[in-house]
Amino acid sequence: MNPVDISIPHPSLPPLTSVLPAEPLLLMGAGPVPVPAEVARAGGMVINHLGDSMNMVVRHIKELTRYAFQTRDEHIFGVSGPASAAMEMAVGNLLWPGRRVLVLKNGWFSGRFAEMARGVGAEVSTLEVPEGNPVTAEMVEARLQQERFDVVTMVQGETSCGVWTRDLESIVALARRHGALTVVDAVCTLTTMPLQKDQWGIDVVFTGSQKGLSSLPGVSLIAFSAAAWAVTESRPGPRPHWCLDAVRAEGFWGRHEYHYTAPVPGLLALHEALRLIGEETLERRFERHRQSSLALQTGIEAMGLRLATPADFRLDAVVAIEVPAGIDDARARRYMSSMFKVEIAGAFGLNIVRIGQMGEQCRSPNLFRVLHALGVAMNNEGARLDLSAGMGAMEAHLARWAERVP
Ligand SMILES: Cc1ncc(COP(=O)(O)O)c(C=O)c1O
Numbered sequence: 411m412n413p414v415d416i417s418i419p420h421p422s423l424p425p426l427t428s429v430l431p432a433e434p435l436l437l438m439g440a441g442p443v444p445v446p447a448e449v450a451r452a453g454g455m456v457i458n459h460l461g462d463s464m465n466m467v468v469r470h471i472k473e474l475t476r477y478a479f480q481t482r483d484e485h486i487f488g489v490s491g492p493a494s495a496a497m498e499m500a501v502g503n504l505l506w507p508g509r510r511v512l513v514l515k516n517g518w519f520s521g522r523f524a525e526m527a528r529g530v531g532a533e534v535s536t537l538e539v540p541e542g543n544p545v546t547a548e549m550v551e552a553r554l555q556q557e558r559f560d561v562v563t564m565v566q567g568e569t570s571c572g573v574w575t576r577d578l579e580s581i582v583a584l585a586r587r588h589g590a591l592t593v594v595d596a597v598c599t600l601t602t603m604p605l606q607k608d609q610w611g612i613d614v615v616f617t618g619s620q621k622g623l624s625s626l627p628g629v630s631l632i633a634f635s636a637a638a639w640a641v642t643e644s645r646p647g648p649r650p651h652w653c654l655d656a657v658r659a660e661g662f663w664g665r666h667e668y669h670y671t672a673p674v675p676g677l678l679a680l681h682e683a684l685r686l687i688g689e690e691t692l693e694r695r696f697e698r699h700r701q702s703s704l705a706l707q708t709g710i711e712a713m714g715l716r717l718a719t720p721a722d723f724r725l726d727a728v729v730a731i732e733v734p735a736g737i738d739d740a741r742a743r744r745y746m747s748s749m750f751k752v753e754i755a756g757a758f759g760l761n762i763v764r765i766g767q768m769g770e771q772c773r774s775p776n777l778f779r780v781l782h783a784l785g786v787a788m789n790n791e792g793a794r795l796d797l798s799a800g801m802g803a804m805e806a807h808l809a810r811w812a813e814r815v816p
Contacts, residue, residue: 435747437771438780439755440569440728441598442620442627444770445679446686453626453679459672467681468663474684475631477692478600478623479615481607485634487659488680490673493597493618496630498526499654500593500614503634503642504561507531512559512590514545514581518570518758519595523563530650535559541760542571544723547580554588560641562590567599570758572719572730574603579610586611591638597621601687602699602727602768613638619676622699622727624769625683629676632656683769699726702772705807706765709781713800715788718762730762731784734793739763742787750783774808 437443445453457463472486479486489496505511505527513524515538527534537553539545545564554562562585567574575581578594585592591613596605600617607615613635620627634642634656642656649655653670662669687695703726707717710731718730733739739756743763746752755764765780781804785797 431751433751436752436776436779438765438776439753440621440764440766441618441768443624443766443768444776445624445626445683446770448682448686449625449679452682453675455678456674457678459674460666460668464672464674464677465666467677468666471631471677471681471684472663474681474688475633477688478617478631478684479596479607479633480605480609480692481615481633481635483607483633483635485639485656485660485664487632487656487663488672488677489616489630489632489659490628490653490670490676491630492620492627493595493616493630494522495654496616496618496632497522497595499632499651499656499659500616501526501532501563502530502651502654503645503656504591504593504614504638505530505532506645506647509533509560510535510558511561511563512537512550512553512557514550514562514564514575515539516543516545516571516573516575517541517565517568519597520563520565520568523593523595527563532561541568542573542718544568544573544575544577545581547577547584550577550581551584554584554590558588559585559590561593563593563595565595565597566603566605567596567725567727569598569725569728569764571760571762572725572728572764574599574723574725576723579606582610582612591635591641598727598768599725601692601695603696603725604692607633607635619680619683621766621768623680623683623687626676626679629673629680631680699767699772701807701811702774702777703727703729703767705804705811706767706777706781708807709777709800709804710784712803713781713785713797714793714795715784718760727766727768729765729767730757730760731765733761733763734788737788737791737793739791742784742791745787745790746780746783749786750779752780752783754780754784777804777808
């Protein structure tokens with residue numbers, strides 16, 4: 411036999427363990443976020459994706475997801491892919507040529523629905539407000555009185571600018587009254603603040619794993635109401651997706667049959683993340699997010715920075731901070747990262763920086779580390795912030811909360 415001719419030499423590269431920092435960066439941006447030890451451990455395992463253990467994991471994930479979404483839906487899927495894949499599953503299964511969608515847009519992520527819907531040939535109308543503002547029920551009602559839609563899409567929280575769709579429940583009710591299905595993106599908000607899928611009448615809701623759930627990136631979750639499922643099944647003609655086709659996905663998630671090779675470590679990790687959420691309880695988790703975020707907001711303002719979003723519709727999950735005039739925020743963020751090993755997020759075009767308050771980010775030591783690093787980095791750039799005042803105000807808030815917690 412002739413020797414195999416390997417003409418392209420193998421690259422000689424160091425193992426990751428020698429190039430990644432010994433102490434990982436503290437991820438205080440808009441996701442991914444740090445994960446609990448149980449989640450990290452589960453995410454390091456591979457088991458047979460069609461065996462009995464996996465079948466149990468799948469059943470548990472569905473049960474735990476029902477708790478997180480507050481739904482009794484039958485049709486619940488873990489999707490192999492980021493939250494955008496779940497968004498694509500919602501869009502691709504409810505919309506096709508001839509169907510009409512109203513996209514409520516107030517930022518980068520809510521606008522993504524429109525791009526996807528155009529891609530599948532739907533007729534797309536957009537109700538757009540300037541980034542940094544919420545779409546209100548009044549605006550939606552006015553639009554629904556003029557035109558008929560099959561589907562209305564919205565975000566519960568617009569991560570790109572830290573805005574909460576405060577009127578979500580009323581908007582969902584309005585859409586229902588006008589005969590439209592609703593799709594809600596709860597990517598940055600799920601388990602950080604209340605969402606009641608069944609009680610509010612939401613048809614499809616989805617989330618990612620790497621934000622409020624504090625799990626590994628790469629797997630997302632989605633649930634379909636009976637009405638949304640009926641529309642999905644009624645789609646005429648050949649079904650264009652394979653991985654993102656909900657009817658095919660029901661094979662694995664409903665009947666434990668092969669659809670595609672499931673993302674096993676991501677699902678095991680998600681199982682643990684959801685189980686920990688159940689252990690904590692949603693009530694306590696919402697309060698932890700509320701108080702942690704409020705403490706951070708208080709510290710930021712006391713230090714002398716301004717929050718970008720008015721309190722009326724400010725998200726807890728993502729705190730948007732105005733960058734003071736003349737400050738180079740990219741350089742400040744690089745300094746935070748190199749000096750303090752803390753990362754926060756910039757923004758897509760707005761003059762803000764964003765600090766995440768999702769899942770494991772909402773722990774007091776993380777708050778002190780990120781606020782201090784932010785203050786030092788901004789002052790290095792020429793801001794005149796009072797770090798002591800900021801840290802003191804934040805600590806006082808956390809101490810008052812600790813006193814109230816039984
Ligand atoms: C509100 C919202 N929707 C959708 C996405 C897209 O998620 P992914 O990057 O996991 O696809 C994000 C990501 O930040 C988000 O914050």
